Amino acid sequence: MTLAAATELAAATNENLANISNTLIYSSMAVYTLAFFAYIAEWLLGSRSKVGRTAAALTPAKAGTGGKADPPAVTVKKGGSTAVLERPTVVVRAAAGQRDVPDGPGAHGGDAQGDLYGRIAISLTVLAFLVEFGGVLTRALSVERAPWGNMYEFNITFSTVAVGVYLSLLALKKNVRWLGLFLITTVLLDLGLAVTVLYTASDQLVPALHSYWLYIHVSTAIFCGAVFYVGAVSTLLYLFKESYENKLANGGTPGRFANSVLDRLPASASLDKFSYRVNAAVFPLWTFTIIAGAIWAGDAWGRYWGWDPKETWSFITWVAYACYLHARATAGWKGRKAAYLALIAFGCWLFNYYGVNIFVSGKHSYAGV
Amino acid sequence: MSETKTGAPDTTSAAADEDLGAAGSQLSTAPAEDAPNLPALGVTGWVRWFWRQLTSMRVALLLLLLLSLGAIPGSLIPQTGIDETKVAEFRKAHETLAPVYDKLGLFHVYSSVWFSAIYILLFVSLIGCIIPRTWQFVGQLRGRPPGAPKRLTRLPAYTTWRTEAEPEQVREAALALLKKRRFRAHLAGDAVAAEKGYLREVGNLAFHIALIVMLIAFAWGQLFKSEGNKLVVEGDGFSNTLTQYDDFKSGSLFTQDDLDPFSFNLKNFVGSYEPSGPNRGTPRVYKADLTYSVGSSDQEKKTTIEVNEPLEIGDSKVYLVSHGYAPVVTVRDGKGKIVYQDAVPLLPLDGNVTSTGAIKVMDGYRNAKGEREQLGFQAFFLPSYGGAGTAVVSQFPALLNPVLNLEAYHGDLGVDAGIPQSVYQLDKKNLKGFKDAKGAQVRENLKPGETMKLPNGAGSITFEKEIKEWAGFQVARQPGSGWALAGSLAAIFGLAASLFIQRRRVWVRATTGSDGVTVVEMAGLGRSESAKVPEELGDLAGILYEQAPGAPDPDDDPADSAASPDPQVAPAEGADSK
Numbered sequence A: 001m002t003l004a005a006a007t008e009l010a011a012a013t014n015e016n017l018a019n020i021s022n023t024l025i026y027s028s029m030a031v032y033t034l035a036f037f038a039y040i041a042e043w044l045l046g047s048r049s050k051v052g053r054t055a056a057a058l059t060p061a062k063a064g065t066g067g068k069a070d071p072p073a074v075t076v077k078k079g080g081s082t083a084v085l086e087r088p089t090v091v092v093r094a095a096a097g098q099r100d101v102p103d104g105p106g107a108h109g110g111d112a113q114g115d116l117y118g119r120i121a122i123s124l125t126v127l128a129f130l131v132e133f134g135g136v137l138t139r140a141l142s143v144e145r146a147p148w149g150n151m152y153e154f155n156i157t158f159s160t161v162a163v164g165v166y167l168s169l170l171a172l173k174k175n176v177r178w179l180g181l182f183l184i185t186t187v188l189l190d191l192g193l194a195v196t197v198l199y200t201a202s203d204q205l206v207p208a209l210h211s212y213w214l215y216i217h218v219s220t221a222i223f224c225g226a227v228f229y230v231g232a233v234s235t236l237l238y239l240f241k242e243s244y245e246n247k248l249a250n251g252g253t254p255g256r257f258a259n260s261v262l263d264r265l266p267a268s269a270s271l272d273k274f275s276y277r278v279n280a281a282v283f284p285l286w287t288f289t290i291i292a293g294a295i296w297a298g299d300a301w302g303r304y305w306g307w308d309p310k311e312t313w314s315f316i317t318w319v320a321y322a323c324y325l326h327a328r329a330t331a332g333w334k335g336r337k338a339a340y341l342a343l344i345a346f347g348c349w350l351f352n353y354y355g356v357n358i359f360v361s362g363k364h365s366y367a368g369v
Numbered sequence B: 001m002s003e004t005k006t007g008a009p010d011t012t013s014a015a016a017d018e019d020l021g022a023a024g025s026q027l028s029t030a031p032a033e034d035a036p037n038l039p040a041l042g043v044t045g046w047v048r049w050f051w052r053q054l055t056s057m058r059v060a061l062l063l064l065l066l067l068s069l070g071a072i073p074g075s076l077i078p079q080t081g082i083d084e085t086k087v088a089e090f091r092k093a094h095e096t097l098a099p100v101y102d103k104l105g106l107f108h109v110y111s112s113v114w115f116s117a118i119y120i121l122l123f124v125s126l127i128g129c130i131i132p133r134t135w136q137f138v139g140q141l142r143g144r145p146p147g148a149p150k151r152l153t154r155l156p157a158y159t160t161w162r163t164e165a166e167p168e169q170v171r172e173a174a175l176a177l178l179k180k181r182r183f184r185a186h187l188a189g190d191a192v193a194a195e196k197g198y199l200r201e202v203g204n205l206a207f208h209i210a211l212i213v214m215l216i217a218f219a220w221g222q223l224f225k226s227e228g229n230k231l232v233v234e235g236d237g238f239s240n241t242l243t244q245y246d247d248f249k250s251g252s253l254f255t256q257d258d259l260d261p262f263s264f265n266l267k268n269f270v271g272s273y274e275p276s277g278p279n280r281g282t283p284r285v286y287k288a289d290l291t292y293s294v295g296s297s298d299q300e301k302k303t304t305i306e307v308n309e310p311l312e313i314g315d316s317k318v319y320l321v322s323h324g325y326a327p328v329v330t331v332r333d334g335k336g337k338i339v340y341q342d343a344v345p346l347l348p349l350d351g352n353v354t355s356t357g358a359i360k361v362m363d364g365y366r367n368a369k370g371e372r373e374q375l376g377f378q379a380f381f382l383p384s385y386g387g388a389g390t391a392v393v394s395q396f397p398a399l400l401n402p403v404l405n406l407e408a409y410h411g412d413l414g415v416d417a418g419i420p421q422s423v424y425q426l427d428k429k430n431l432k433g434f435k436d437a438k439g440a441q442v443r444e445n446l447k448p449g450e451t452m453k454l455p456n457g458a459g460s461i462t463f464e465k466e467i468k469e470w471a472g473f474q475v476a477r478q479p480g481s482g483w484a485l486a487g488s489l490a491a492i493f494g495l496a497a498s499l500f501i502q503r504r505r506v507w508v509r510a511t512t513g514s515d516g517v518t519v520v521e522m523a524g525l526g527r528s529e530s531a532k533v534p535e536e537l538g539d540l541a542g543i544l545y546e547q548a549p550g551a552p553d554p555d556d557d558p559a560d561s562a563a564s565p566d567p568q569v570a571p572a573e574g575a576d577s578k
């Protein structure tokens, strides 16, 4: 076989792989769509009769037990393993001033049929995730490099990782099932955008993108984005749930929609805690991402920091998340105000990704659009 | 999270706060928030008030917010430090806006007065915050964990049981257990007090100090940096002195002596390009093979510089930033004597390396009449000429079908006037074009090896078969980058410690109850509520329970009725979430 024939064969294989990748991405979109409908069914079928936990915990009528204050709300937890039956139990109480509201039952609202649809939705999500993962993998094989050389590849990888984060949290038995519908909706949007507006045929990288720092920098950036995204969704839901709880506690009557949807979500305190943990956990990694980027810039462009728009917005995002963490340590900024900061910080992240790539020109012009 | 928004008065928790008192204090070194009340009279009063404001968490937060807001305009408005030409374009397009922007320093946001003010205030605040916090933390390390609060039942995690073991025995066992778990523990009255997770504070302080290190390193780098460019043709060399650079920029405190002594020769440049497909012509590999020597040593070393792989010598890094072609031409006079022979670097105009430049024969040439004259050639070079009838631009960046287009002039190049002149352009003021028999400007497309004859025996110019390539190098020196890197690593580890490590306290009280049976009480307190605190308490209680097994409950156990846990055995709050 001549050399020319060999390269031609390789090119044909790559083209085949690229086509397979496209097919897989489209198929995953189809399965995500099915999952989407299953999540919708879970919400719709979830019985409305079983909701009302939050209301029960918060309506003032309940507190009126003849002038005497309620006994401190407590939950009991078996200490250590359950093998030793006689072990002392640990009593846990909410911190001073914190409401003790039980977590909602989840999207299915305690309804068996709703729960079934929810489980179907998760199974479909797993399937779609595997298919999409295959799509990303074949794309990577077809271009013989990591699949994040342009915005199309970045988008498909991003949504795969976001769903991966969600499924891992589920696998770790964390209480995150309520995220499903919100997540899959945006994953579909993200993929839709990827295949229509952002699509770029497989292609090699220009020399400036050839560096192992690229792998480190971009992979952690994608991962951080996915986790920040999960944090932002729960922060947003926290804001809704918190005002819902406030309304109930002040004797108001929330609308039917709020009653039906918000009551099924975890308590606002749990949502708040979850979003804090998620954001705080990736913040060091985001810091690392920026530093890895600076090292790469030092190797590629001769300076590690030059206030290029992408660099600037990464910095802004970083400072915004630092504000959020600080706000939580500062009296008077906890709760809602801190939550707004978290949302602004995520907004900065989004702008850094879409806005800067599309509207602002800089050295990071790998958009390929 | 501990905001009280509930309508119902929460008397129990207010009491709990009082109860915790010293036990809950100093779990962090975060400054207490006091309301911005008016200062005491007098200058010192004001100064002290101002300082306290500046170093409060609230102001730190505001300054942080301002820092992120202030960084935004610089990413949207063209900046002189990044792209001068864009700034010039912007000035032309917005004639009324540009002066306003100038006044506000918006064309150089990151070195503007107001941006500097924000971060300097922030860092003053930071230093003013770190010093007392460090001090306080040292105090906490010297002291001992605070003793147990009176009523342990008020704490976020609590457990109790009755045992036959003596109180002293229980306390000793608890002390041993906690010490083994690496708590700092001591006996205080009837209870053991223990604390763990001091690394969180260490991490937090390290992180904030690292921020200062990074800022200083960055500022240092800006003041002492230098950056110069040099174009080198294959076979030629460069030595690192100021005069050798084509252009050079430096920070305000830079001196010539800061340049690292070294020199190098460019042996070979290799560029390869995508041969086909939609991205045909996109560069794939650029590399420059060099030999270099450092200082005054004669020892030559070989190396290769690629786009992401600069050569590092001392504080300097040599980057490969551009490349192009340098066709070799030979100019002869009417008698056939060689008056010029050299590789002429030409500047690329587009992605396919259509290049332009000038060939200047400054001395040694005499025209047909024997008079001294200078020759100039305007050169266009296409590495891949598309053939007759196609546009005069290169079709591909590699040398597939090289063509050199030359336009010949004679006269005075104007180089002796003392005015600096671009080597890539002809100053045609005192030049006359060579005309052919029909009176048209002499201009020809040459292939390698071809010669263009100048009219009337004025000589000839030959496009030699050898076509050299040139590489553009940037030599950058940014001192302090090692410190910046060390600072950022410290920042990451400090941050991780600060965010992932829980600082928490555990108390174990053992007393003799009214019926003579020992009552053990254990409680845990974390800085933020975490599922980990009750989990750990459960663990510890389990172990201690084995050493002090339970005694049967009497009917009227006072401890039991005080806690009266709900019979529902729900998982501890947060235990099922992350």
Ligand code: HEM
Pocket: A319, A321, A322, A325, A326, A329, B028, B029, B030, B031, B054, B055, B056, B057, B060, B064, B122, B123, B125, B126, B127, B129, B130, B204, B208, B211, B495, B498, B499
């Ligand atoms: C240069 C800007 C600053 C940045 C980027 C920054 C960033 C951070 C971050 C990310 C945290 C979170 C770590 C944690 O929660 O343990 C933190 C905590 C903290 N920061 Fe800063 N900080 C800055 C300036 C300051 C200043 C000026 C002060 C003093 C007023 C300060 C005081 C604190 C304190 C006391 C904590 C710990 C709060 C706690 O214990 O929860 N920081 N900072």
